[in-house]
Amino acid sequence: MVDTRRRFFLRAQPAPPAQPRPPGALAEGAFLDACTRCGDCATACPTQVIQRGDGGYPVLDFSRNGCELCGDCQRACRAGALPGSTALGGWLAELTLARCLSSRGVECRLCGDACEPRALRFRPGARGVALPQLEAEACTACGHCVGVCPTQALSVRRRPLGG
Ligand code: SF4
Ligand code: SF4
Ligand code: SF4
Incomplete structure (x- = not known):
């Protein structure tokens, strides 16, 4: 009985991916039911940020580019798997300061230049390095800061509950 319940729960609550789905994606279970893995969203994406993730389902890969929140993927999706807003709600950039060049006394600021919403600010640190x-x-979780960082100090993660 316990096994049956557990199996039902696992089927009803698929493990969420570690990378965002394209903006506007349905809740994970409904998304997996609706998405046909046709790749039309990826073809429509002007920044080629949509890649095939586990099972061939689309995820955003920020290693080379960010999301413009333009909605082109949503308009291209004929299966109705991306009906929501163009926001990437529930996701947030994460900065690991120990990996940043500033922790080695080198000033960089590439991430700040890439961040249109100005979510990356600089404050004076030791030895005059910002x-x-x-x-x-x-932060809109657009991911434009991720690929430009030479030391992989930035990533996009799930926003903490209540954050
Ligand atoms: S919103 Fe635009 S840039 Fe972002 S994943 Fe969709 S098509 Fe690509
Ligand atoms: S910090 Fe800026 S560039 Fe990075 S994900 Fe957030 S809004 Fe986008
Ligand atoms: S791009 Fe990376 S190394 Fe450069 S300031 Fe930003 S976090 Fe630091």
């Missing part, structure tokens, strides 16, 4: 600081409220 340290990046993430303003979570301003």
Whole structure:
């Protein structure tokens, strides 16, 4: 009986991916039911940020580019798997300061230049080298900061509950 319930729960609550689905994706279970893995969203994406993830389902890969939140993927999806808003709600950039060049006394600021919403601000640090600081409220999780960082100090993660 317990096994049956557990199997039902696992089927009803698929493990969420570690990378965002394209903007506007249905809740994970409904998304997996609706998405046909046709790849039309990826073809329509002007920044080629949509890649095939586990099972061939689309995820956003920020290693080379970010999302413009343009909605082209949503308009291309004939299966209705991306009906929501163009926001990437529930996701947030994560900055690991120990990996940033500033922690080695080198000033960089590439992530700040790439961040259109100005969610990456710089404050004076030791030895006059500016340290990046993430303003979570301003971050749209667009991922444009991720690929430009030479030391992989930035990633996009799930926003903490209540964050
Ligand atoms: S919103 Fe635009 S840039 Fe972002 S994944 Fe969709 S098509 Fe690509
Ligand atoms: S994910 Fe986008 S908005 Fe957030 S810090 Fe990076 S570039 Fe800025
Ligand atoms: S791009 Fe990377 S190394 Fe450069 S300031 Fe930003 S976090 Fe630091």
